[in-house]
Amino acid sequence: MMLLGYDVGSSAIKAALLDPESGTVVASARSPSDTEMTMETPNPGWAEQPPSRWWRHIQNATDALHQTADRDLASVSAIGLTYQMHGLVLVDDTHEVLRPAIIWCDSRAVDIGRAAFEALGQEWCLQHLLNSPGNFTASKLAWVKRNEPEVYSRIHKAMLPGDYVALKLTGDVCTTPSGLSEGTLWDVTSDALATDLLDHYGLDPTLWPTVVPTFAEQGTLSRAAADTLGLSPGTPVTYRAGDQPNNAFSLNALEPGDMAATAGTSGVVYGVDDTPRYDEQSRVNTFLHVNHKPNTQPRYGTLMCVNGTGILNRWLHDNMGTEAPLSYDAMNEEAAEAPLGAEGLSVLPFGNGAERTLDNRSPGASIHGLNFNVHDRTHLLRASQEGIVFALRYGIDIMSEMGLPVETVRAAHANMFRSPVFRTAFATITGTTVELIRTDGAEGAARGAGLGADVFDTRRDAFEGLERISTVEPKSAQVDAYTDAYERWKSRLDHQLTHPLET
Structure with a gap:
């Protein structure tokens, strides 16, 4: 039995094969292996990537695993996904992509989000969305409706990058509350889709996928995807999370007071809390964490990011x-x-x-x-x-001004x-x-897949093999x-x- 994790970044796709018994990675791969994927910038402040590029590099990374792993990938029992946050992928009713994905560092919707923040009111936005709509996913779709109406008219589903990759794997269109939260698409007070924001933008709420839990079966590997990747059809996808919540998960940062950091494509510090804190200017952003349960285990992740x-x-x-x-x-x-x-x-x-x-x-x-x-x-x-x-x-x-303690990262x-x-x-x-x-996002996604598939009896079991290298x-x-x-x-x-x- 093995667990497979994919990390769908904007610079590369990473894959990790985890042995759940030892808790160690037995093989890993990266594609492209010696360079980085490009971002297209057709106008100043824009950033786009074709989703087909991600799928091609998923295939390449999986091929590399087949070549380097001493285990048969047919033994993979569950798949987990992590992905670049805040992006927008649009598909028609045949699941064909309608335009390049508008990715996380794209700034075209800033003014649209700022106007919505003013129109809906700062207090309402922060209480319901925990953030200004900013240039997050909802605002990006509003930009498409205003500037590319012919594209908007053909949309069957709008989704996050991880939702699109899951669609390619399983043929099923679904998303998670944590994912929708990162796009300011989730109302934390009603624990449902943020229809008031969508109404303000004039966006059809049925464009968003069915909501499924972060840790659960979210579809199974289709015959076509299994043949393409050399995996077993019917293998369940059982975990999905944005890259920064997943980075925190990878580091076992799941409880109030836990703090995680990364300095890869973006520089991020991410703090976990059980209180929905927010910055009144929305300079740092709070989303639902991967293990959030609204009534019994509230968990929020507050994220500050340096794009450059x-x-x-x-x-x-x-x-x-x-x-x-x-x-x-x-x-x-x-x-x-x-x-x-x-x-x-x-x-x-x-x-x-x-x-x-x-x-x-x-x-x-x-x-x-x-x-x-x-x-x-x-x-x-x-x-x-x-x-x-x-x-x-x-x-x-x-973050400190908001009351988040920053002591150990x-x-x-x-x-x-x-x-x-x-x-x-x-x-x-x-x-x-x-x-x-010693860990990375793909390894974390594999551990998440194990939890979602009940391969691990407890969370402690899921993090067996996680090694601390040093303390600074x-x-x-x-x-x-x-x-x-x-x-x-x-x-x-x-x-x-x-x-x-x-x-």
Whole structure:
């Protein structure tokens, strides 16, 4: 018996094969293996991907598992999915995609969401949706109706990216309360679809799929999908969650006070609580967590996000080499060569669409304090890593104002948390203890599949084999220097936000 997890990101598709008896991953794969999927930007602030690209890379990642695993994938007993949040996929009545997916970092619907926030009222939106409609999924569909009426008229179902992948696997169209919550499509007071918001936008509520639990059978693998992937037809899909709730789940962050972080495509800190807290300006966002039960076990996840995390790191990777791209490991090593604070150099990592912590503004990425007589590549690499950390601290301060305790943070030993500069700066400037754990989103999805299929008797059993690699404590000797660097960074951000043409 094996469990299979897929992580449908915007940069890559990852797959993991988990042995539930040992709780360990026996094989994993990534597609594309040595590069990243592209995002199309037909207009400034837009970000799109064709869903067919995700399906193709799911096939590639599964093929790689077949080649590397010493187990027969026919023994997979359940499949779990995690996916990039806040996207919009539209299909017709034959389940053909009508237009490219509008993905998480797309900013085209910001003004539509802001107008809805004002029209419906801040108090109503925060109490019922826990957020401003912003540029979340509901607002993106409103944009389609207003700007592409011929597309809207042909929609049979609107769905999140994970819902579309599940459709490809099973042929069934369904979604989850947690998923709808991340699109501001779930009314937490009525525990049902947010029909008042849909009515405001003039959106047909029947366009949204049937709602199923996060941990449960959500369909079974069709013969066509099974033949394509080399799996057994009838295998159930038993777990589905957005990438950040799933990242928290992967780290066993499920109870009030638990805190998770990631620094991959986006930089995120995600706190779990049993109270539906919200920021009045909706600069950080609260959604239903994966284990939320409205009457018996309320669980909410409050998320702050920095869009420009992975794309900044990738831009440096692609452009800082003299003859060939620098490896990420080499970038981390060079960043450590520059002194703390990068001798006054600051990087604002806001070049990937509207940033929620900045009230959905798009100030762009920028470099400040550059001195040609002082700074070199090592300074820029360090200032970029510190800039992302400072942007995360900026959002954590908002979470603290909401009453969420930020003391211990769990993070996967992956992506930017592999950098000693990054993880030490994070622990020190936030004053947190960082627990680094060997896991990833695909592994978490596989564990979720096991819970949804009742393979595990208890939640404790589901996390057997989860390994803590190390603990990073704040460096007291560096607190003052990091505080000075952060205040300098924040002053430059404040100036850019108030004088956007003077950057």
